[in-house]
Amino acid sequence: MKNAERENAALGRLLSKILRHSPEIIGIKTDENGWVNTQELIDSIKNTGRRFSFEKLEEIVNTNNKKRYSFNADKTKIRANQGHSIPVDVSMEIRKPPSLLYHGTSLKNLESIKRLGILRMNRLYVHLSADTETAFAVGKRHGGKTAVLVIDAAAMSRDGYIFRISQNGVWQSDDIPFKYVSEILEK
Secondary structure, three states, rough: OOHHHHHHHHHHHHHHHHHHOOOHHHOOOOOOOEEEHHHHHHHHHHOOOOOOOOHHHHHHHOOOOOEEEOOOOOOOOOEEOOOOOOOOOOOEEOOOOOEEEEEEEEEEHHHHHHHOOEOOOOOOOOEEEOHHHHHHHHHHHHOOOEEEEEOOOOOOOHHOOOOOOOOOEEEEOOOOOOHHHEEEEEE
8 A cells, every 4th residue: 555545544544533433532523413614624633743634635535435424515514424423413314225235244243143133332323235245345344254144124124123324325224133134144
């Protein structure tokens, strides 16, 4: 990885931490919808001793492969699209899910999931993928062997579970009881 790519990756991780979990680490606050003032974010990151600019922020937003962030129309505000552990309402669309959705995790988590179900943990919702390829990629980040749980989203929907979809296409729900896992794929 080149230096510029490493720097962008590190800044992207910092941006994720700030906008999804801990805006207070640089002395800012999100509004109720997760938005922060773009210039305030830039200035606060610069105050930590990092070189940072609007152009760098825009580059990170535009090149993020998960489309994690979005600007408002005039780019005066920015927020994370999903994955928050802080209480925000990013106004995700409530939608009927496809019949199957997928959840990637580490194989070492399977016994706990079988007992307790798929839990939100420190996030507001459980994140689900529309395809197995994405779910395996998500599961890999947990390290070790990867498992993808095939979720019977149609049955969950019939049973009254609500599904949301974020601006960047991530499906989300509340905790998922293990009875809705119809298959476990391993890689």
